[in-house]
Amino acid sequence: MKAKHQRLTLAVLALIALVGAGLLAAFALQDQANYFYTPSDIVEKRPAVGQAIRLGGMVQEGSIQRAEDGVTVKFTVHDGATYQPATYTGITPDLFVEGSGVVADGKLNADGLFVADTLLAKHDENYVPRELEGIDMTGNMTKTDTLIE
Amino acid sequence: MIAEAGLIALWLAASMAFLQFALCAIGLVKGQDEFFAAIRPVAIAQGLLVSLSFMLLVWLFVRSDMSVKLVVANSVAIKPLLYKITGTWGNHEGSMLLWVAIMGLAGACIGIFERNLKTKTLVTTLGAQAFISIGFYAYLLIASNPFERIFPVPADGQGLNPLLQDIGLALHPPTLYIGYVGLSIAFSFAVGAMITRDVGPEFAKAMRPWVLGAWVFLTLGITAGSYWAYYELGWGGWWFWDPVENASLMPWLAATALLHSVTVLATRDGLRAWTLMLAVVAFSMSMIGTFLVRSGVLTSVHAFAVDPERGSFILALLAIYIGGAMALFALRVGTVKEGSQFEPVSREGALVANNLLLSAILGIVFIGTLYPLVVEGFTDEMISVGAPYFNLATGPLALILVAIMAAGPLLRWRRDQVNALLNRISIPVFLTAAALFGLVIFTTSMSILSLLGLALAAGIAVASFAPLWKRNLRRTPMHVYGMVLAHFGVAVALVGMASETSFTEEKLVAAAPGDEIMVNNWKVTFQAIEPVAGPNWTALEARVTAQYEDQAIHEAAPQNRMFASAQMQTSEAALLTRWNGQLYVVLGDSDEQGRWQLRIWWKPFVTLIWYGGVLIALGGLLAMVGRLRRAVRQKQQRAYAEAVL
Numbered sequence: 089m090k091a092k093h094q095r096l097t098l099a100v101l102a103l104i105a106l107v108g109a110g111l112l113a114a115f116a117l118q119d120q121a122n123y124f125y126t127p128s129d130i131v132e133k134r135p136a137v138g139q140a141i142r143l144g145g146m147v148q149e150g151s152i153q154r155a156e157d158g159v160t161v162k163f164t165v166h167d168g169a170t171y172q173p174a175t176y177t178g179i180t181p182d183l184f185v186e187g188s189g190v191v192a193d194g195k196l197n198a199d200g201l202f203v204a205d206t207l208l209a210k211h212d213e214n215y216v217p218r219e220l221e222g223i224d225m226t227g228n229m230t231k232t233d234t235l236i237e
Numbered sequence: 238m239i240a241e242a243g244l245i246a247l248w249l250a251a252s253m254a255f256l257q258f259a260l261c262a263i264g265l266v267k268g269q270d271e272f273f274a275a276i277r278p279v280a281i282a283q284g285l286l287v288s289l290s291f292m293l294l295v296w297l298f299v300r301s302d303m304s305v306k307l308v309v310a311n312s313v314a315i316k317p318l319l320y321k322i323t324g325t326w327g328n329h330e331g332s333m334l335l336w337v338a339i340m341g342l343a344g345a346c347i348g349i350f351e352r353n354l355k356t357k358t359l360v361t362t363l364g365a366q367a368f369i370s371i372g373f374y375a376y377l378l379i380a381s382n383p384f385e386r387i388f389p390v391p392a393d394g395q396g397l398n399p400l401l402q403d404i405g406l407a408l409h410p411p412t413l414y415i416g417y418v419g420l421s422i423a424f425s426f427a428v429g430a431m432i433t434r435d436v437g438p439e440f441a442k443a444m445r446p447w448v449l450g451a452w453v454f455l456t457l458g459i460t461a462g463s464y465w466a467y468y469e470l471g472w473g474g475w476w477f478w479d480p481v482e483n484a485s486l487m488p489w490l491a492a493t494a495l496l497h498s499v500t501v502l503a504t505r506d507g508l509r510a511w512t513l514m515l516a517v518v519a520f521s522m523s524m525i526g527t528f529l530v531r532s533g534v535l536t537s538v539h540a541f542a543v544d545p546e547r548g549s550f551i552l553a554l555l556a557i558y559i560g561g562a563m564a565l566f567a568l569r570v571g572t573v574k575e576g577s578q579f580e581p582v583s584r585e586g587a588l589v590a591n592n593l594l595l596s597a598i599l600g601i602v603f604i605g606t607l608y609p610l611v612v613e614g615f616t617d618e619m620i621s622v623g624a625p626y627f628n629l630a631t632g633p634l635a636l637i638l639v640a641i642m643a644a645g646p647l648l649r650w651r652r653d654q655v656n657a658l659l660n661r662i663s664i665p666v667f668l669t670a671a672a673l674f675g676l677v678i679f680t681t682s683m684s685i686l687s688l689l690g691l692a693l694a695a696g697i698a699v700a701s702f703a704p705l706w707k708r709n710l711r712r713t714p715m716h717v718y719g720m721v722l723a724h725f726g727v728a729v730a731l732v733g734m735a736s737e738t739s740f741t742e743e744k745l746v747a748a749a750p751g752d753e754i755m756v757n758n759w760k761v762t763f764q765a766i767e768p769v770a771g772p773n774w775t776a777l778e779a780r781v782t783a784q785y786e787d788q789a790i791h792e793a794a795p796q797n798r799m800f801a802s803a804q805m806q807t808s809e810a811a812l813l814t815r816w817n818g819q820l821y822v823v824l825g826d827s828d829e830q831g832r833w834q835l836r837i838w839w840k841p842f843v844t845l846i847w848y849g850g851v852l853i854a855l856g857g858l859l860a861m862v863g864r865l866r867r868a869v870r871q872k873q874q875r876a877y878a879e880a881v882l
Contacts, residue, residue, distance in 0.1 A: 094578060094579075098511075098589065101589070101593060102593060102596070105593040105594070105596060105597045106596065106597065106600060108597060109596075109597035109598070109600040109601050109604075109634075110600065110604070112597075112601060112630050112634075113600070113601045113604040113605065113630050115630075116601075116625075116626045116629045116630040117604070117605070117608065117622065117626060123620065123621055123622060123623050123625065123626070124620050124621040140623075140625050142621055142623055154828055157747060158746075158747020158828045158830070158832045158834060159745045159746060159747050159825075159834055177745060178745055178825075178836060179471075179745075179808075179823055179824075179825030179826070179834050179836050180825070180826070182806040182807070182808070193623065193624075206472070
């Protein structure tokens with residue numbers, strides 16, 4: 089193989105690797121780019137039951153309830169417009185309190201309940217999850233608003 | 238006056254950097270060598286001055302000088318001494334000063350120790366180094382002065398984020414920074430070599446120890462960061478694909494590729510342009526990492542400093558340095574003649590494959606990390622890219638990469654036969670197949686990636702020692718041992734990752750004192766809850782005893798800590814380590830019936846992840862020391878030969 093050919097081969101290989109990586113990334117992104125959902129997104133986009141998604145929103149005031157087993161919490165996530173009931177079994181992070189932002193990884197079950205595997209714990213008391221910046225936290229809701237369950 | 242002295246030292250260091258750059262530029266333009274002689278002492282002076290400035294800032298933190306704004310914002314008088322010191326870099330300004338201090342010291346080290354480069358390339362390297370430093374000095378002096386005073390002087394500081402009060406933080410950022418800055422040296426070398434058109438084996442040999450050193454520190458930094466997140470955040474995970482984690486992974490991937498391509502350049506005089514390119518990319522990645530972490534475009538577990546103005550400053554620096562280097566590369570790449578030839582099946586071929594795969598993984602991580610930012614920039618949509626994407630896209634490539642890693646060292650340089658390779662690698666291949674077979678039969682519900690990972694790890698563990706086969710072990714050069722050790726470390730880490738992912742057992746209970754919980758073969762007994770107090774926190778501590786298969790009883794004490802100064806809680810997990818895994822106990826909240834949440838994990842072989850990381854770094858260290866020793870010895874032999882003749 090001549091030097092020129094070798095250089096060309098290497099360049100082509102590098103190009104294939106990069107394009108391949110791009111395609112692989114695009115393929116995986118297509119599958120996962122809708123990873124983040126607000127409660128309204130769940131209504132609009134209807135993720136499949138069992139699909140891994142990330143739910144973000146505010147924890148509704150007065151919605152956190154502990155189950156009998158002592159390790160499961162039920163709560164409602166809202167974005168000022170829509171309410172999504174959720175459940176999590178585990179130790180909740182210290183900053184998981186009513187009226188604050190929450191981001192959770194998990195899936196919807198057949199009843200439309202969001203089952204979280206992880207609550208993302210963040211460590212700053214002033215922390216607002218990046219994905220929630222756009223959401224109007226005060227919303228137009230009051231404590232008398234009823235849940236859509 | 239200490240703060241003023243620190244600021245003056247910083248200004249002086251900045252002017253030294255300016256002088257260093259000017260000496261290089263004038264010398265190059267006028268072609269006068271007199272300017273070159275002065276550059277070493279100037280570089281050394283710059284390193285000393287900026288270190289002095291940093292030490293003075295540390296001193297301010299140790300003394301808890303509350304007239305300095307930075308100390309007030311990040312320290313508190315009653316904090317333990319260790320965390321006063323580490324608090325120096327647990328914030329934005331301090332960590333940036335640490336960054337330039339390491340950079341200045343690195344320049345001083347080049348000035349003192351580097352004797353292999355041609356004078357012109359050395360001078361250009363130091364000039365490029367100074368040029369980068371100037372930007373950071375300007376950034377510190379204009380946008381974020383660490384020595385700024387505050388008036389009126391408050392009675393006490395606001396304290397350090399409790400999560401940062403941990404020995405992990407004492408070591409983690411400086412280690413990473415040394416790695417990042419080490420890559421800036423490789424970058425400067427590349428720029429120097431591109432300007433003087435002096436790219437060849439000698440250049441590669443001079444650059445290699447610096448790349449190795451940077452890579453060792455990056456590896457250690459990532460390993461330490463992973464372990465810190467694992468035990469300090471109390472969530473039991475070791476890798477999160479968090480943007481800030483990715484910011485350190487991306488330079489590591491590029492540096493790993495660079496490390497291997499620089500070897501091709503040093504040994505076989507091949508891959509010249511590619512190596513230069515990687516040096517530019519590697520440092521660009523550490524700059525982009527800095528930008529992501531420091532600019533506030535991301536909010537993450539580890540990020541601090543949310544300030545768009547500073548973000549644009551770093552972005553401008555990024556554009557100048559990376560853009561400049563890329564432009565230089567485009568101009569000069571044509572003049573870099575290609576080196577020697579090789580066949581596809583050869584050591585070079587394997588290293589090229591390694592480089593392409595590493596670059597592809599880097600590209601995937603890069604896309605996944607920046608994609609949400611780009612989408613937000615152009616649309617109103619908020620998205621996040623999470624672990625499912627990264628695992629899906631990088632996992633298969635990583636497995637191919639480690640398979641090549643096992644085969645590569647068994648190939649000859651320049652050309653080899655496929656049959657010969659298959660012959661050499663038959664035992665590891667057989668082992669991998671056997672492990673795969675065994676796992677499929679005897680385990681249930683393993684994910685395909687973990688399954689392949691575990692099976693491959695078995696093969697690689699053996700294959701990594703194959704380069705020592707039939708060699709005289711006492712005469713084998715140290716860098717070969719380094720490679721063997723690093724590759725073996727990959728196998729070790731792989732076992733830990735796959736095993737933790739697949740075989741972790743978890744129990745989550747609400748327990749009252751006296752309750753017993755079985756997790757794997759551990760009998761865990763919840764004894765009591767007691768209040769305890771530390772220097773600047775109080776805590777509720779669970780007394781837990783754990784017994785492994787009727788052996789000795791261990792005690793564990795997970796805590797929930799309350800920090801008064803920051804008004805926040807942290808969870809301190811209790812870890813019991815055995816040779817075959819770790820028991821991880823976290824304490825949660827109590828409920829009305831007086832029960833306490835306990836989360837207990839048995840994570841088999843999880844510690845291998847970090848042992849593997851340490852082995853990889855150790856391998857790099859051995860290789861570096863071996864290379865340096867060899868260079869010294871060769872120089873002595875040459876001097877001896879000349880003296881005799």
